[in-house]
Amino acid sequence: RPEWLQQFWTSLYRQASQNQLPRPPQRPVPRIEEPKPEDVDQVHEKEKERIAVPKDVVSPPLPPPVVILENGINDSPGSPREGQTTPKASAAIPSDSVPAFTLSVPELAQQRQPQVEEKPTPAVTSSTSSTSMMMPPPPLPAAARGSLPANLLRQPGTSTLPLPPSSGGRPGGGPLPNRGPPSSSSGGGGSSLFPPPTHSTKPAKPSRAVVLTPGHSPLDWARLSGHPTADLRGLPKDTPYLRVTPSLLKKMTGRKGKDAWMVLGGRVYNITPYIPFHPGGEPELLKGAGRDGTKLFGEIHPWVNYEGMLAACLVGIYVSEEDGEAAAAAAKNGGVNGAGGGGSMEEMD
Numbered sequence: 117r118p119e120w121l122q123q124f125w126t127s128l129y130r131q132a133s134q135n136q137l138p139r140p141p142q143r144p145v146p147r148i149e150e151p152k153p154e155d156v157d158q159v160h161e162k163e164k165e166r167i168a169v170p171k172d173v174v175s176p177p178l179p180p181p182v183v184i185l186e187n188g189i190n191d192s193p194g195s196p197r198e199g200q201t202t203p204k205a206s207a208a209i210p211s212d213s214v215p216a217f218t219l220s221v222p223e224l225a226q227q228r229q230p231q232v233e234e235k236p237t238p239a240v241t242s243s244t245s246s247t248s249m250m251m252p253p254p255p256l257p258a259a260a261r262g263s264l265p266a267n268l269l270r271q272p273g274t275s276t277l278p279l280p281p282s283s284g285g286r287p288g289g290g291p292l293p294n295r296g297p298p299s300s301s302s303g304g305g306g307s308s309l310f311p312p313p314t315h316s317t318k319p320a321k322p323s324r325a326v327v328l329t330p331g332h333s334p335l336d337w338a339r340l341s342g343h344p345t346a347d348l349r350g351l352p353k354d355t356p357y358l359r360v361t362p363s364l365l366k367k368m369t370g371r372k373g374k375d376a377w378m379v380l381g382g383r384v385y386n387i388t389p390y391i392p393f394h395p396g397g398e399p400e401l402l403k404g405a406g407r408d409g410t411k412l413f414g415e416i417h418p419w420v421n422y423e424g425m426l427a428a429c430l431v432g433i434y435v436s437e438e439d440g441e442a443a444a445a446a447a448k449n450g451g452v453n454g455a456g457g458g459g460s461m462e463e464m465d
């Protein structure tokens with residue numbers, strides 16, 4: 117028995133012998149009628165007799181600890197204390213029995229063991245998985261596999277946990293992730309450990325960008341053309357936007373001392389000041405000079421915002437010959453002179 121239990125019984129024994137045993141809590145009894153005073157006195161007398169301690173009984177010296185065995189016997193027969201008149205300790209509330217707990221772990225383990233083994237799962241191949249409900253260990257790295265015996269290595273496709281029927285026996289379960297069409301470089305079946313391609317397998321085109329001369333970076337062009345008063349049209353100051361016909365456009369190729377004009381999206385731009393700033397180089401840019409370069413431009417860099425970049429270079433709009441001639445005639449009749457002569461370049465209204 118633990119030491120504290122022995123001390124408890126000892127102190128209880130001492131209190132009982134000195135008649136200091138704490139009284140059990142009295143339950144409130146519903147009183148139906150008021151008792152008479154004499155009845156109360158009788159009850160008190162009886163109570164006194166019941167709990168009275170004989171006068172000749174004095175507090176004995178502290179006895180050795182009482183050993184209470186499980187079978188209810190307080191002491192072994194024949195012990196020196198047998199027959200003593202010392203009141204024995206008793207429970208304050210005898211009806212309240214102390215609950216006893218029993219922890220028989222081996223018994224439980226024996227009961228559970230057959231339950232697990234009763235239902236062997238078909239996918240279980242490891243001998244350690246019959247009693248373990250934990251997750252299976254992670255797969256060994258390739259370097260460690262080589263140094264282990266074959267019976268310790270888990271075969272690919274097997275698991276220590278049962279597989280759900282929806283997985284079709286595939287370890288991992290769930291639907292296959294959509295990673296696009298299988299590429300031929302990964303073995304064809306997608307079973308390789310190589311990650312799937314994240315972008316087109318087409319080889320990237322070699323860059324055709326040129327090295328720009330100092331002071332002609334895109335930022336320099338933005339600073340030059342973005343100024344509010346910037347005028348890069350190559351026309352006399354305050355010249356209104358022009359109607360440009362095909363016959364005039366084809367003369368503006370950047371050669372023979374003339375500026376290079378290019379049609380982009382129905383508008384005519386003077387691309388001459390932009391030539392040293394063009395990242396693709398002068399020859400590439402001049403491919404669209406004196407003609408409609410909308411298609412060519414879109415094939416190379418459709419993401420380039422030409423409208424914003426060339427706003428200061430806007431000459432006018434691109435019109436057909438008929439529209440240009442009609443505009444020239446109307447301008448003549450109205451007294452407005454064409455700026456370029458020959459009736460092919462007319463100012464807009």
Ligand code: HEM
Nearest residue numbers: 323324325395396400401403404409412413416420422425
């Ligand atoms: C139709 C005539 C044009 C042709 C043939 C042309 C051609 C090219 C080429 C070959 C490149 C190099 C692409 C590369 O990095 O590999 C390029 C880049 C570039 N061009 Fe043009 N270009 C033309 C007109 C223009 C015009 C009018 C502008 C200005 C509005 C312009 C602005 C640019 C810009 C900003 C880049 C750099 C694009 C980038 O790095 O993403 N190009 N161009």
